[in-house]
Amino acid sequence: MNVMLLLGSVNMAVSVILGAFGAHALKKKLTADMLAVYQTGVQYHMIHAIGLLIVGLIAGSVPMSPLVNITGWLLLVGIILFSGSLYALSLTGIRKLGAITPLGGLAFVAGWIVLACAFIRG
Template identity: 55%
Template sequence: MQRFYAGWGALLLMLAVAIGAFGAHMLKTAISADDLTVYETGVHYHMVHALGILAIALAAGQWGESARLRWAARLMLTGIVLFSGSLYVLSISGIKALGAITPLGGVAFIAAWLLLALEAFSRRESRR
């Protein structure tokens, strides 16, 4: 689990950088300033939650694997697709209906962070 999610976290970070660079260089003159802000919000949340997946991978290595950690990583990935993905497509296409999908990604992010917190609080500190 640790290597699997560390690999996916790294790939998602690479993708966030590429998508961000595309927006900064190719979309700056192609879409409105407001749409570019929406796009950049998607990149920001994409980056933060890809780092979250890396944090989950590190936690799995430190604490051991668990269903909560697995679900936290899955929910962060789902959030990236729904939240950031909908913002990317919305800002480029102008299809406002996609804004209805964005909050579902936000809920996935919140649930993922909650699962990570519950896992952390459920672990007993080792006494040496």
């Protein structure tokens, strides 16, 4: 079983659930600004869950290098740090949580760069 395909599909389901939760349960509980922060978390969560699926497909069909797997783990770390910090920030209002968000963004960028390196090497 390809771990990245599993992680991607689970994260897709979670991002849809959290998106629906935000649209229905949080719409009247959060300020417009905090709802936008939450929705940004959902958007990046979903996009990078699709990225995990793509990485899983690449890893399963083309034996490239360990860089492909590293890409997947970096995307997962990015989801946890970037989207997770935005979810926590919007739900708690603790602004210091926003300091974690750029680390997740760096993990996303690093993941995509590592994938590009895998293609260049492969």
